[in-house]
C-alpha cells in the first residue's frame with residue numbers, strides 16, 4: 700500500500716487511506732484478519748524528512764489457545780516511522796528509513812506488517828479467565844460442565860499429592 704508524498708507541503712497532514720484487505724498489506728497470517736483493515740496516517744513533513752504516525756484498526760479473528768474457539772479481537776495500533784530524503788541530518792538514535800531524492804511515494808507495507816507482528820498477543824485468550832477444555836473429554840468448560848475430574852482422581856496420585864504437601 701503506497702502513500703503519495705510528492706505534493707505534500709511542510710506541516711501536518713491527516714490522511715485517511717481507507718479500508719484494505721490483509722492481502723493488500725501482504726500480512727503473514729491473513730486468516731487472522733478477514734475483516735477490512737482501516738489505515739490512517741498522520742504525516743508531519745519537514746524540509747527533508749517525514750514523520751509518519753500510522754494507525755491500523757480492524758476486527759481480528761483470533762482463536763483462543765485454551766478453548767480453541769474463535770473470538771473477535773479489536774485490533775488498534777499506532778506506530779511511528781521517520782523517513783529522510785538523502786541521509787545524515789537526523790540523529791542516529793532514531794530508526795530512519797532513507798528515501799531517494801524525488802521519491803514520489805512511500806510503501807507502507809513493511810511498517811504495517813511490523814505493526815501487526817509486534818502487537819499480536821503472545822497468548823491468544825478469548826478472555827482472561829478462560830477455563831479451556833477438559834483434558835479428558837474435551838468439553839468446553841466455559842459453557843459446559845463435566846464430571847471427569849471429580850471421578851478421575853487416581854489413588855496413587857492422591858498419595859503423591861499428600862507427600863508433596
Ligand SMILES: [Zn+2]
Nearest residue numbers: 763766825829
Ligand atoms: Zn477460550
Ligand SMILES: [Zn+2]
Nearest residue numbers: 833836845847
Ligand atoms: Zn470432561
